[in-house]
Amino acid sequence: MFSWRITKYNPKNRDERGSYLDGREWTCFSEVGTKVSEEDYLRTESNYINAITTFMGEMGLNRVYLNALEMWSDEVANQNASGFLSKMWVGKGVTTQEINELAKLTLRNVIWCKLSYKNDFFVHFGYDYYMYIGANKDCPNARKKVRASGLFVENFNSPYLH
Template identity: 60%
Template sequence: MLLNSWRVTKYNPLHRNNEGSYLYDDWTSFHEVGNKVSLSDYLRIEEAYIQAIGAFMNDMNINTVYIHALELSSNEIQIQHASDFTSNLWIGKGISIEEVKELAKLTLREAVWCKLGIKNLFFVHFGYDYYMYIGTNSNCHGARKSVKSLGLYVEEFESPY
């Protein structure tokens, strides 16, 4: 069992009601690019999420994580031109930090859904509406500070996944 679990998001916790619901009408999906969010703003936030995962992995001295759950959306994978990458993924496979970054991008763009981790050490889970959950067996003070400097919010929170 991991000691620490955080929700890492673009959503300011000051804008939540007492039940934890976010109060503002904000974009929640890659599919809202061009409608509710510009491509450049989307890409900036997406990159911050990907860098956040890297910050925690670096803080933990982790170079490889394992795919614990994986769902693929073939239409979205084709749209993202990621068939070659995703054809080499399976549950249980160890993946490098560079592969984690690519897989996170595809997950944030809703082409795949996955859970990544190392048992009793580290995990990354992705939720609906652009929520991400990270858990570690360390307090990762440096990573949390780094993620906040990227403009994201890090809240103590148990992953629902």
């Protein structure tokens, strides 16, 4: 299984242990308007969501399954996501459109989820705008396209595999 860490963080700004050193970097949706403009935030969020569908495209997938789901009620209400989330459950097959919404809500710290397709593909989300994608194929075209969007694709095992 191939596994990558997908982030907006330049690996050149990491120390020898992998810690990110640039404290000026924004790390979450709550920093829109203080550390990041809404326009820059939305562009980055879109790049992350597109990364998922780009890898799925190279894998030939048009749906995955929801493997884990945690919701934070205050934020669910703030993002007007109650109706959408009432139709989500662990084990549900989710379409690309639903994946886009789940990813957006996860990146905005409204929910946390894990997505996968059998043992062939996964998407995991970490704290501070870290995302992990794994596939049973190398996906060179997807990696190239995601890098061209401005995100960094590093070989990295997801800490959320268990």
